[in-house]
Amino acid sequence: xxxxxxxxxxxxxxxxxxxxxxxxxxxxxxxxxxxxxxxxxxxxxxxxxxxxxxxxxxxxxxxxxxxxxxxxxxxxxxxxxxxxxxxxxxxxxxxxxxxxxxxxxxxxxxxxxxxxxxxxxxxxxxxxxxxxxxxxxxxxxxxxxxxxxxxxxxxxxxxxxxxxxxxxxxxxxxxxxxxxxxxxxxxxxxxxxxxxxxxxxxxxxxxxxxxxxxxxxxxxxxxxxxxxxxxxxxxxxxxxxxxxxxxxxxxxxxxxxxxxxxxxxxxxxxxxxxxxxxxxxxxxxxxxxxxxxxxxxxxxxxxxxxxxxxxxxxxxxxxxxxxxxxxxxxxxxxxxxxxxxxxxxxxxxxxxxxxxxxxxxxxxxxxxxxxxxxxxxxxxxxxxxxxxxxxxxxxxxxxxxxxxxxxxxxxxxxxxxxxxxxxxxxxxxxxxxxxxxxxxxxxxxxxxxxxxxxxxxxxxxxxxxxxxxxxxxxxxxxxxxxxxxxxxxxxxxxxxxxxxxxxxxxxxxxxxxxxxxxxxxxxxxxxxxxxxxxxxxxxxxxxxxxxxxxxxxxxxxxxxxxxxxxxxxxxxxxxxxxxxxxxxxxxxxxxxxxxxxxxxxxxxxxxxxxxxxxxxxxxxxxxxxxxxxxxx
Amino acid sequence: xxxxxxxxxxxxxxxxxxxxxxxxxxxxxxxxxxxxxxxxxxxxxxxxxxxxxxxxxxxxxxxxxxxxxxxxxxxxxxxxxxxxxxxxxxxxxxxxx
Numbered sequence: 121x122x123x124x125x126x127x128x129x130x131x132x133x134x135x136x137x138x139x140x141x142x143x144x145x146x147x148x149x150x151x152x153x154x155x156x157x158x159x160x161x162x163x164x165x166x167x168x169x170x171x172x173x174x175x176x177x178x179x180x181x182x183x184x185x186x187x188x189x190x191x192x193x194x195x196x197x198x199x200x201x202x203x204x205x206x207x208x209x210x211x212x213x214x215x216x217x218x219x220x221x222x223x224x225x226x227x228x229x230x231x232x233x234x235x236x237x238x239x240x241x242x243x244x245x246x247x248x249x250x251x252x253x254x255x256x257x258x259x260x261x262x263x264x265x266x267x268x269x270x271x272x273x274x275x276x277x278x279x280x281x282x283x284x285x286x287x288x289x290x291x292x293x294x295x296x297x298x299x300x301x302x303x304x305x306x307x308x309x310x311x312x313x314x315x316x317x318x319x320x321x322x323x324x325x326x327x328x329x330x331x332x333x334x335x336x337x338x339x340x341x342x343x344x345x346x347x348x349x350x351x352x353x354x355x356x357x358x359x360x361x362x363x364x365x366x367x368x369x370x371x372x373x374x375x376x377x378x379x380x381x382x383x384x385x386x387x388x389x390x391x392x393x394x395x396x397x398x399x400x401x402x403x404x405x406x407x408x409x410x411x412x413x414x415x416x417x418x419x420x421x422x423x424x425x426x427x428x429x430x431x432x433x434x435x436x437x438x439x440x441x442x443x444x445x446x447x448x449x450x451x452x453x454x455x456x457x458x459x460x461x462x463x464x465x466x467x468x469x470x471x472x473x474x475x476x477x478x479x480x481x482x483x484x485x486x487x488x489x490x491x492x493x494x495x496x497x498x499x500x501x502x503x504x505x506x507x508x509x510x511x512x513x514x515x516x517x518x519x520x521x522x523x524x525x526x527x528x529x530x531x532x533x534x535x536x537x538x539x540x541x542x543x544x545x546x547x548x549x550x551x552x553x554x555x556x557x558x559x560x561x562x563x564x565x566x567x568x569x570x571x572x573x574x575x576x577x578x579x580x581x582x583x584x585x586x587x588x589x590x591x592x593x594x595x596x597x598x599x600x601x602x603x604x605x606x607x608x609x610x611x612x613x614x615x616x617x618x619x620x621x622x623x624x625x626x627x628x629x630x631x632x633x634x635x636x637x638x639x640x641x642x643x644x645x646x647x648x649x650x651x652x653x654x655x656x657x658x659x660x661x662x663x664x665x666x667x668x669x670x671x672x673x674x675x676x677x678x679x680x681x682x683x684x685x686x687x688x689x690x691x692x693x694x695x696x697x698x699x700x701x702x703x704x705x706x707x708x709x710x711x712x713x714x715x716x717x718x719x720x721x722x723x724x725x726x727x728x729x730x731x732x733x734x735x736x737x738x739x740x741x742x743x744x745x746x747x748x749x750x751x752x
Numbered sequence: 753x754x755x756x757x758x759x760x761x762x763x764x765x766x767x768x769x770x771x772x773x774x775x776x777x778x779x780x781x782x783x784x785x786x787x788x789x790x791x792x793x794x795x796x797x798x799x800x801x802x803x804x805x806x807x808x809x810x811x812x813x814x815x816x817x818x819x820x821x822x823x824x825x826x827x828x829x830x831x832x833x834x835x836x837x838x839x840x841x842x843x844x845x846x847x848x849x
Contacts, residue, residue, distance in 0.1 A: 204801035241828030456818040572830040
């Protein structure tokens with residue numbers, strides 16, 4: 121699982137054929153397997169030609185991916201989650217073994233296996249190789265990270281290793297693309313029909329290790345020296361003082377730049393949209409059509425699109441942390457805190473992913489291992505401030521919080537308000553986790569074991585592709601859900617048509633529906649327009665902004681104003697605070713609901729979550745409106 | 753009164769037990785060999801899959817900023833382990849040459 125990719129964007133891919141290597145007719149599907157952090161995803165991207173996230177963290181590839189081999193489109197490649205040994209310790213390892221045993225329905229059973237091993241620590245990975253070879257499938261062993269192995273003074277005799285394992289072996293570097301010829305050869309060569317000579321299958325682990333030691337000696341394998349860079353960087357990033365200080369500073373900087381740079385870029389888009397609006401408007405002859413297209417759809421979609429830059433910035437920072445290997449260090453620094461709220465540091469990764477989007481974050485909980493911690497994490501993830509809340513937050517903060525610097529110019533008042541909302545979401549998650557631990561969930565302890573990958577330079581290309589993917593997902597949402605809702609809202613705002621005239625805002629169906637809802641949200645300080653926006657936000661949070669854009673687009677008094685200014689007329693400061701708090705706490709996302717239903721395989725959890733978060737949001741928003749109303 | 757080189761029971765330390773301590777008692781930079789997984793650890797196979805099995809060499813690399821978890825280098829990789837988990841692995845310190 122990667123932080124930046126959601127499963128919908130990751131289905132089957134057909135990739136254009138490169139040089140064609142005629143394969144043996146028997147092989148139609150190849151499975152890529154290997155331990156975590158062996159460079160499997162990089163290799164997958166190279167083989168299929170599609171580039172996705174580079175797995176640099178244990179369990180990044182939670183779901184397997186299927187693509188077509190670039191050199192032969194008849195062969196599909198299945199990218200499986202990382203495995204450590206025959207005994208699966210998490211649900212994604214279970215998935216991997218099921219596919220390998222050809223027992224997984226819905227996945228093409230693999231006819232051959234590419235076993236990828238990390239060349240910089242081959243010795244410890246041979247027991248796993250033995251277990252994979254015991255499956256009896258035609259196997260090609262790819263010893264990856266050849267560049268790091270040779271650079272740091274390691275050595276390996278490939279021919280001897282082939283002799284010991286009884287299968288072909290290739291020394292490759294997935295990042296540099298060297299040594300990959302062996303794959304074409306493996307697929308081309310007509311192998312005898314009898315199974316290859318397998319190494320002895322040893323049941324007990326000590327026998328396995330003895331065998332591995334012998335193989336290592338026979339193949340004249342020399343371990344490379346430890347990476348100097350990892351040691352140097354760790355002595356800073358895990359320094360008793362500088363480590364946490366850097367984590368804190370980085371967090372503050374991320375929010376500050378998401379707010380200021382993101383908004384600055386967003387304003388540019390806004391300006392462009394407004395100019396286009398002025399240019400297109402006179403070209404539409406019919407008045408009703410003009411109103412529908414420009415005031416309804418253009419305003420509705422435009423008001424959401426301007427939030428693309430801050431969202432992409434946020435994903436860029438998350439991607440940088442993930443690809444560089446820093447994410448694991450952040451998990452180690454925060455483990456103490458996570459332990460205090462009854463979770464382990466491994467839950468930190470899904471929680472952090474929640475800052476991007478709750479859907480992949482909930483799927484990432486599969487790496488947590490313990491069922492109990494996993495349920496608790498799934499339950500609290502929607503409290504984490506996801507990127508869909510950003511449009512609403514930035515809109516309201518820019519409209520209601522004055523500009524200005526605090527803390528001696530270190531951080532702006534608005535960025536501080538934004539950070540405050542992030543903290544609020546985090547505190548709600550913490551409190552809920554504590555509550556769950558002391559009530560619903562049993563208290564069996566699971567060990568915390570976390571592998572820290574070596575630091576790697578993030579690859580610009582893979583980051584760019586991840587951002588492109590995120591942008592596509594966001595724009596697809598704008599083009600479908602936001603478009604549809606804007607369309608519906610425009611009609612409701614202009615119906616019924618009497619004597620050929622569109623209804624005015626005040627006697628439209630929308631206004632009637634809004635007024636009917638108003639008593640429900642009045643205690644929170646919202647009027648009927650906000651009520652309508654709130655109703656549509658339960659589809660997805662950012663839809664609210666599009667709805668408001670359409671409502672104010674239809675309002676003759678507000679068409680010339682920006683959305684923020686229009687809101688200032690309609691919402692009091694306490695009401696705006698209440699609205700922000702409501703958005704921080706409520707579960708307004710149908711995708712999240714669906715993914716929780718799927719991952720927990722029950723209706724009970726998502727329903728419980730929805731009711732719990734909704735009630736909490738309503739009560740807290742009500743208290744905020746009441747208290748601020750008394751003070752201000 | 754136990755003599756020199758004897759423990760409180762008066763026994764001479766057997767060479768088998770010399771230098772044996774818990775994994776969490778190692779100092780940063782010190783290396784040792786795992787002797788056994790002690791206590792009723794809930795998930796020995798999980799530790800095993802990361803290489804924590806008898807006979808394997810382990811180096812205590814560094815400590816996390818708040819003193820826990822502890823980071824070890826084992827079989828070429830860096831693995832973070834909470835102190836409470838490291839307390840259930842006994843090791844023999846590498847003899848000083």
